[in-house]
Amino acid sequence: TRDRFATTFEAVKTEFQTLFTRLFGGGEGTIMLTKPDNLLETGVEVEVTVPGKTKKRLELLSGGERALAASALIFSLLKVKPSPLVIFDEVDAPLDGRNVERFIEVMREFGKRSQFLCITHNNLTIEASPIWFGVTMQEPGITSVIPYRTTGGQTAGRVYVQGN
Amino acid sequence: TRDRFATTFEAVKTEFQTLFTRLFGGGEGTIMLTKPDNLLETGVEVEVTVPGKTKKRLELLSGGERALAASALIFSLLKVKPSPLVIFDEVDAPLDGRNVERFIEVMREFGKRSQFLCITHNNLTIEASPIWFGVTMQEPGITSVIPYRTTGGQTAGRVYVQGN
């Protein structure tokens, strides 16, 4: 299992470097082992340099920078070991418009290998999804879920899917 | 100081009941003393009933419901003792469109008594403010702040204010 850990770590590291640069439109992200000569106990550190800035401690990143860096890490794990189901609950909330667009681009790509459910209030993310689940409380305190699909073109073509 | 605490508590409680109902468009919010016969040591509990639902523990509230209830509490404190400066850093992020509108309405009202600075990515909140501070990094890693004011009408009329 030591070898498996080492190979997986290297694979996730490579992916993280690529995905970080894609999500941030530049810069550098990498992961490192805290105890490289003890693979059974070692921890994993994250080090990032945001484009246009010098390398700093993770705690100094802004709210949006943290959310984006964390997303890059999660996507890199998914790349190495896809999950049949991925759920993001308002992960895009701290992101500005430009970063949401990059996030959506990467999510769409991963959406081909896994089933994504993305809870969001952000119009850009909503518009990027072919299917919506409208969640409402038509009766007070009781949740109902109403699926909509896009038929040709954008929102105008959303139809209520009967008896999903 | 016991008397002052008691009077302030009652005043904040009355305001919270009003502001909670305004922000939620219904329901009931109140605050209570944990040790009413020991005013010097007592804590303050918050109890809310969201419109259309039964009363539940605070932890069961949704992300947006928590942000809105907390805002109601902060506004009620500000009502009793205004502050010369109020800063909200992305407080509107968890709110849906309808709740953001109610939040903005209350904020504008309080904006007459205090100077409000509201950091936001939400277009509704941005449009509701007469003044914008555009914060950018024209030079990498260096922040600059550029003030804009509305002249007659909406965004089209935003002009860069020289030498603010």
Added chain:
Amino acid sequence: LRLKRVRIVGFKTFAEKTEFDLDGELVAIVGPNGCGKSNIVDAILWGLGEPKPRNLRAANATEVIFAGSQNRKAHSYAEVMLLFDNEDGSLPVDTPEVSITRRVHRNGDSEYFLNKQACRQKDIFDVLADSGLGKAGYAIVGQKEIDAALAASAEDRRAWIDEAA
């Protein structure tokens, strides 16, 4: 392996039987504050066997059962069924479809079913162990939890690499 259908009844705000299909496309879940979006995530996590009420925003095991509303009484049990497409055989079960069902009653009794046959919680964990839906769960990010990935300790982050191995 793919999650095809989710059925929820009596779990949190799902007093009515709620069922939806998933066909692999990206789904945006939208709705006003407090309407039950995060409760869907809790239902799926619970259905996958999440043992700690804390991770489901519940004080105890039975607080996930519908507690009643203005017009309805509390329910006596909560149930979630997850139906997987197992054509590729990645779940160690011999059927092209695999259903996992979890139920909890007001008295705290729990029941688990694998393809409608009663089983133990451990059996569910064994079936899901290598599927990517295991315990460390980097693939399910709850509300406000995105920060946790960076705020976590170096040791916690290591568990994700183990999970992906």
Added chain:
Amino acid sequence: LRLKRVRIVGFKTFAEKTEFDLDGELVAIVGPNGCGKSNIVDAILWGLGEPKPRNLRAANATEVIFAGSQNRKAHSYAEVMLLFDNEDGSLPVDTPEVSITRRVHRNGDSEYFLNKQACRQKDIFDVLADSGLGKAGYAIVGQKEIDAALAASAEDRRAWIDEAA
């Protein structure tokens, strides 16, 4: 009492002298991720005398000093000046305008000024004590902190009532 002007130099990402006026109207602070919006809040909190680096997202007292960028060297000090309109006399100082200035040097030395006269941190706290800008600070809600108002203990919430008394 009203905050009229803020001047920041050498604090976090404000390598250049940055100054802006406030005339009482509601201001929306907008900009991309990481451009320095929350740093403005930290600068104002620090200028008001915030003693704990932790509440300023800094590891220690000197980490708020501009640490350098691709094209610039680190600065040797950070300074924030806050100018208040004191026409209504609510600050216990005899002038129609009151300026508060805080400075910290690389070696950790701190300096405080009240109307350009050197003073101690305690003098700043005394001047601000009853102004509503005191320590409990329910009026300044940092990023991700809105939840804290509800998550706080009953005792912590009490401190806000004390502050408003």
